[in-house]
Amino acid sequence: MENTEIYTENNEIEMERNLAGEGMLHIVSKTVWFSAAHILNYEEKCGRLHGHNYKAHIQVSGNLIVGGMVINFDEISNLVKELDHHLILAKNQVKSMDEDTVTFEVIKPNKKVKKYTVPREDVIILNKVAITAELLSEYLVYQCMNLLKDRYGHYISEPFKHYAVEISLEETPSSVATFAGSEVI
Ligand SMILES: [Zn+2]
Numbered sequence: 001m002e003n004t005e006i007y008t009e010n011n012e013i014e015m016e017r018n019l020a021g022e023g024m025l026h027i028v029s030k031t032v033w034f035s036a037a038h039i040l041n042y043e044e045k046c047g048r049l050h051g052h053n054y055k056a057h058i059q060v061s062g063n064l065i066v067g068g069m070v071i072n073f074d075e076i077s078n079l080v081k082e083l084d085h086h087l088i089l090a091k092n093q094v095k096s097m098d099e100d101t102v103t104f105e106v107i108k109p110n111k112k113v114k115k116y117t118v119p120r121e122d123v124i125i126l127n128k129v130a131i132t133a134e135l136l137s138e139y140l141v142y143q144c145m146n147l148l149k150d151r152y153g154h155y156i157s158e159p160f161k162h163y164a165v166e167i168s169l170e171e172t173p174s175s176v177a178t179f180a181g182s183e184v185i
Helices: 004-018 073-078 133-155
Strands: 026-038 050-062 086-090 094-097 101-107 113-119 123-126 162-172 175-184
Touching (some): 026 073, 050 133, 073 133, 123 133, 133 162
Antiparallel strands (some): 050 162, 101 113, 162 175
16 A cells, blocks of 8 residues: 555655646657567568567657656666567467467468467567557557556646657668657556
C-alpha cells in the first residue's frame, strides 16, 4: 500500500517544479537498437523468413514527473527488450500454438501457403495485421504511452498529464517509418 500522504506532498513539490511556463514542454529522446526476424504475406523478397537490425528513435514530450525527468532513459530502452532476438509474428499468421511450439502460415504472392513450426520461446506475437515498420512503430508508441500511464499516470494531475510520443523506426538506414500520438496519461 502506498503512503498517500507522501505522494500528495511529492505531488505538490512536482507541481511547482513543473510550472515551466504555459505551453512549454520538455522533450527527451533515446535511440535504441534491436534485432528481430519477420516475414510478410503476399511479398516476394520479404515473404522469405529474414531479419533486421532495427533502430528506433524514441521521443517523449511532456512535463517532469519524477526526480526532474520526463521519463527514465532506461525505461525507454526496456521498451524494445521483449522484441530483441525474437521472431515477430502477426496474430493472423499464427494457426496453432501449444506450450512448446507455434505453427504459422505465410501466403505467397501466388496465393500458395507456406507452413512453419518454430519453438514457442523464439516467438513474439503482436495483435497487428502485419509486422511492417509502420505497425511496429505504432506498437512501440502505444507501449510507451501505456508505460507512462502505468508508472506515472496515477500521481500527476491536470494540467500536467499531456504527453506525446514519437517513434521513428529504421528497418534499414534508408527505410524509416514514423508514428506519433499524444494522450492524457
Ligand atoms: Zn523485412
